[in-house]
Amino acid sequence: MTLPRGRLPVRAWAAVVAARLVSGAARRVGRHGSVIGGRVATVVDRRVLARLAAGRTVVLVTGTNGKTTTTSMIARVLGGADQEVATNHLGANMPDGITTALLDDLARGGATSGSDQGVAVMEVDESYLGEVAAATDPRVIVLLNFSRDQLDRVGEVRTVARRVGETVAAHPRARVVAFADDVLCAGAGLAASGAGGRAPVWVSSPTRWTGDAGVCPRCDGAVGHAGVRWECSVCGLARPDGDWTLTGDARTATVHGPGGTTTSLDLALPGHANRLNAAFALAVGAELGVAPAVAAARLRGLEQVGGRYRTVVRPGGTTRLLLAKNPAGWAQVLDLLDEGPVRPVVVAVNSREADGRDVSWLWDVEFERLARHPLIAAGDRAQDLSVRLAYAGVAHRLADDAVAATRDTVGEIDLVGNYTAFHDAARVLT
Numbered sequence: 001m002t003l004p005r006g007r008l009p010v011r012a013w014a015a016v017v018a019a020r021l022v023s024g025a026a027r028r029v030g031r032h033g034s035v036i037g038g039r040v041a042t043v044v045d046r047r048v049l050a051r052l053a054a055g056r057t058v059v060l061v062t063g064t065n066g067k068t069t070t071t072s073m074i075a076r077v078l079g080g081a082d083q084e085v086a087t088n089h090l091g092a093n094m095p096d097g098i099t100t101a102l103l104d105d106l107a108r109g110g111a112t113s114g115s116d117q118g119v120a121v122m123e124v125d126e127s128y129l130g131e132v133a134a135a136t137d138p139r140v141i142v143l144l145n146f147s148r149d150q151l152d153r154v155g156e157v158r159t160v161a162r163r164v165g166e167t168v169a170a171h172p173r174a175r176v177v178a179f180a181d182d183v184l185c186a187g188a189g190l191a192a193s194g195a196g197g198r199a200p201v202w203v204s205s206p207t208r209w210t211g212d213a214g215v216c217p218r219c220d221g222a223v224g225h226a227g228v229r230w231e232c233s234v235c236g237l238a239r240p241d242g243d244w245t246l247t248g249d250a251r252t253a254t255v256h257g258p259g260g261t262t263t264s265l266d267l268a269l270p271g272h273a274n275r276l277n278a279a280f281a282l283a284v285g286a287e288l289g290v291a292p293a294v295a296a297a298r299l300r301g302l303e304q305v306g307g308r309y310r311t312v313v314r315p316g317g318t319t320r321l322l323l324a325k326n327p328a329g330w331a332q333v334l335d336l337l338d339e340g341p342v343r344p345v346v347v348a349v350n351s352r353e354a355d356g357r358d359v360s361w362l363w364d365v366e367f368e369r370l371a372r373h374p375l376i377a378a379g380d381r382a383q384d385l386s387v388r389l390a391y392a393g394v395a396h397r398l399a400d401d402a403v404a405a406t407r408d409t410v411g412e413i414d415l416v417g418n419y420t421a422f423h424d425a426a427r428v429l430t
């Protein structure tokens with residue numbers, strides 16, 4: 001690595017050197033993907049994230065589901081074939097992880113000298129958006145959706161969305177790209193124009209109802225839904241019209257953009273949720289000067305994101321890896337499974353620290369829709385899952401080990417895991 005002594009203050013330079021030494025040590029003991037570099041750099045210089053981000057065009061992506069995939073898509077759209085964009089592709093989306101990603105980019109020589117330091121596309125945990133935005137002065141903030149994640153945190157989703165709105169209001173220079181169909185997301189996005197910033201760029205998908213908020217984010221009035229439309233019965237806050245609208249199914253997916261432009265999507269990634277993520281990537285690309293047709297072409301080759309959607313060849317067949325960690329994520333995966341041929345499915349559920357200990361969210365997943373698939377329940381909480389499946393009337397068997405269960409199956413199989421279950425399987429299989 002060429003140390004960027006010239007453009008960083010002494011303290012930040014010391015932070016980068018310290019991070020490099022510690023990261024090197026971590027790698028030597030086999031700890032890849034660690035965020036320790038970012039942590040150490042921040043200890044040495046608590047403003048290091050701001051210094052590393054200075055001069056860059058920063059895009060921040062937040063929301064409950066789809067952050068990693070959408071971030072990867074936007075990085076691909078903005079990077080093109082030869083320009084590598086700084087991004088936290090390993091999904092470490094808290095400040096230490098984002099700092100580490102920028103340090104890694106520096107080590108690669110990704111940041112050039114002068115005022116244009118290149119592009120950084122970062123996914124950010126919803127709870128840290130304010131901190132990261134304050135440090136990085138983003139050019140674009142993407143708000144994907146807000147739904148409850150782990151049941152331990154139920155009730156917090158409205159608070160999270162409100163804080164995101166405050167962050168957006170505090171950064172009027174940032175262009176907000178937000179999902180119009182999600183009540184909480186739209187409420188947070190509208191904070192942009194309310195604070196003197198420009199109106200958000202709205203992404204919409206009127207083919208499907210996705211909102212689940214019954215209370216207005218502005219006045220706490222009741223929100224009524226009619227198809228994809230929603231409107232507060234008290235203050236009149238209503239779903240904004242989409243500037244970028246996704247229509248069609250897997251074969252006919254089209255993104256309708258401003259000025260009557262239409263762009264066909266032909267994604268290798270499956271499912272409606274990914275087509276919607278791609279619509280976001282087209283909208284962000286256009287905001288930063290990439291034509292929609294060029295953006296769509298760049299997305300076609302994307303086949304997996306951090307192991308998600310990856311198909312692994314094994315003796316006797318293939319295993320496709322899918323991640324679903326909450327009811328909204330599961331709704332997306334169920335749509336995706338409905339689109340494809342009927343395959344056996346291994347569902348693996350853990351409840352470790354990173355998953356959330358409470359698994360009662362399983363009762364909010366429409367497992368009834370899996371009835372036509374041969375089903376295997378696995379993971380630390382296979383028994384809880386089995387009870388849920390029994391109530392859903394879905395025949396299944398239990399397996400001790402999710403990956404072993406796929407190996408026992410001939411032909412194509414899908415393995416759907418929540419956070420640690422997915423990563424455990426991905427580590428073994430890929």
Ligand SMILES: [Zn+2]
Pocket residue numbers: 216217218219220221232233234235236237
């Ligand atoms: Zn209202």
